[in-house]
Amino acid sequence: MTPVELSRTVLGAVRRAVEDGELSVAVPERVVVTEPGPGGCGDYATNVALQLARPAGQPPLRVAEILRPRLVGTGGIRDVVVTGPGFLNLCLRRQGDLVADLVGDILRQGSAYGHGDALAGQVVVLRVPYEVRAEVVADAVARIVATQGGRAVVEHGEPVNVRPVPAPEDPAPLGADAARWALLHPAPHDRPRITADHLVQRESNPLFRVRYAHARVRSLSRNAGRLGFAAEPGPLAPHSLLTPLTTPLTAHPRILTAAATHRAPDRLARHLVAVADALLPFAVCVLPVGEEKPSAAHRARLALAEAAGTVLAGGLSLLGIDAPEHL
Structure with a gap:
């Protein structure tokens, strides 16, 4: 994780603290993340608590205590140690830990x-023509939409909003699995290959x-x-x-x-x-x-x-x- 990425993570913690009402301060445009100075520890350190203390009307140590739990376990940060007047020392998770x-x-x-919940509560209407590839694509889309908290409704009629390039011939002789793969693997604008290559x-x-x-x-x-x-x-x-x-x-x-x-x-x-x-x-x-x-x-x-x-x-x-x- 780079200092730039850590800076974004720290800003996110500040933003959450403000949204939760624990800090009353304007979220800064950027924070500085550097190597720890004398008396510091860990991989990186930031003085954001000292930076925000005066506008927040709170001691730097209190600001650091508010931010610390919002940083631990996020963005690859294993632990956060507060040192000195309120420096936040960031200890990163190692690659082996992340894996x-x-x-x-x-x-x-x-x-x-x-x-996830990217489509939580949404109803996705899929209007498809009476064509085998369109039907198979709509069925797969409905399954995938459900993984994101949405619900798909498949309809037949105009205006059609799911119209992949039709299969050039009936894929049924390939068997259920190979037929679905032949229809789903190509991009919608590509013509699917209905050949025995899918069986070898x-x-x-x-x-x-x-x-x-x-x-x-x-x-x-x-x-x-x-x-x-x-x-x-x-x-x-x-x-x-x-x-x-x-x-x-x-x-x-x-x-x-x-x-x-x-x-x-x-x-x-x-x-x-x-x-x-x-x-x-x-x-x-x-x-x-x-x-x-x-x-x-x-x-x-x-x-x-x-x-x-x-x-x-x-x-x-x-x-x-x-x-x-x-x-």
């Missing part, structure tokens, strides 16, 4: 991970990669059980493939919100491909190799893999596609 928190959140929330089990098939990645996670969990250990979120040993996997997992809530607000299930489909493509190389380091004994790192890696599998299963379900245990 463990992310994995723990996903495993606790399960298929509800990424659900090879890396060139995005649907196969997504479903295989999920099945691979389930296999890892079964094999870990046979070796006597289970998933447990925690710090991971340094691994060059870590960041490519955590990045799409962190982005999942944002992708769901965008897919719901823009009525774009293709965004979710492409996101699942990104998760699968990041997961498959990482999967090779999850289980012990040779005479290696299961360790805390293996349990943490398995937890990260299971978190990715949870996102894949939940995403496929929203698209109306089965997530197989075996493939």
